[in-house]
Amino acid sequence: MISIRKTEMRLTPQRMAILEYLHGNIEHPSAEDIYKNVKGRYPSMSFATVYNTIEALKKNGLVRELTIDPVKRRYDPNMELHHHMICMDCNKVRDVHIKLDINVPVEQLGGFYISDNHVEFYGTCSECREKNIKKGE
Amino acid sequence: MISIRKTEMRLTPQRMAILEYLHGNIEHPSAEDIYKNVKGRYPSMSFATVYNTIEALKKNGLVRELTIDPVKRRYDPNMELHHHMICMDCNKVRDVHIKLDINVPVEQLGGFYISDNHVEFYGTCSECREKNIKKGE
DNA sequence: TCCTTGACTAAGAATGATTCTTATGTTATA
DNA sequence: TATAACATAAGAATCATTCTTAGTCAAGGA
Helix, strand or coil: CCCCCCCCCCCCHHHHHHHHHHCCCCCCCEHHHHHHHHHHHCCCCCHHHHHHHHHHHHHCCCCEEECCCCCCCEEECCCCCCEEEEECCCCCEEEECCCCCCCCCHHHHCCCEEEEEEEEEEEECHHHHHHHHHCCC | CCCCCCCCCCCCHHHHHHHHHHCCCCCCCEHHHHHHHHHHHCCCCCHHHHHHHHHHHHHCCCCEEECCCCCCCEEECCCCCCEEEEECCCCCEEEECCCCCCCCCHHHHCCCEEEEEEEEEEEECHHHHHHHHHCCC
């Protein structure tokens, strides 16, 4: 079982700025997104600090690393169990807040113990569907 | 399974070697894995050709690109709808061959049209579970 | 207070996967 | 045969991420 460890982070201005940007953010920002945004308020901010901070946040269970994008990592401050709908036209990622109890037959498990699941739904978002209809596609 | 027949791809020796390596491969190899293996038989093989070939295979629906690994892309010749169990201890990825009809409530969809899904199950594989028991964890 | 320790920041170098460029070769077909 | 379209391959370029190193800062003990 997961036990939360008492690794108290120091709350530096840089970290606060990053946390503030991430808080409630549903855009699944990349390291670059974070950097660019926080750089505005903290011109001395460097990529190294972004990565260091993310690493610290991950360790403390405050941020989830997503592997949706093959090009760059994306981060999600929403630690609640949730899933993603990915539009195959515009690549936008949207959260799906439902708890899914997915049953896997024992013969498929082969002794594997499942503790968590994450579903990627692929398809087309409403905006792209409208666009496609207009284009007569 | 991989059948190149109906595609309009040119079947060069290099491509055949890559296809042969991928055929039935359940290891989810990376570009480097492919390169290293095929290099043995085709010393002139280059990374560029590996990537070009993968790109062509993807376009023709013969290979699926996986985003499981944040460090490098992995490829899967199995195009049947399937899912993955990822061991959080040893990072091994195992296929789960079941069709899952996952129902998403309309209010969560927001007009999104779902055509496909892919589930990542996280947990511990049987080997790692045994190891952990021995370590008294 | 001063010193020590350890955590944090930041700049730039290093790494490494992927893509691009360019030159050359090969196949298909008009 | 000529030409266009497609393939290969070497190395350069790109770009996200990690590493290195040096400097800063805070807390605690003597």
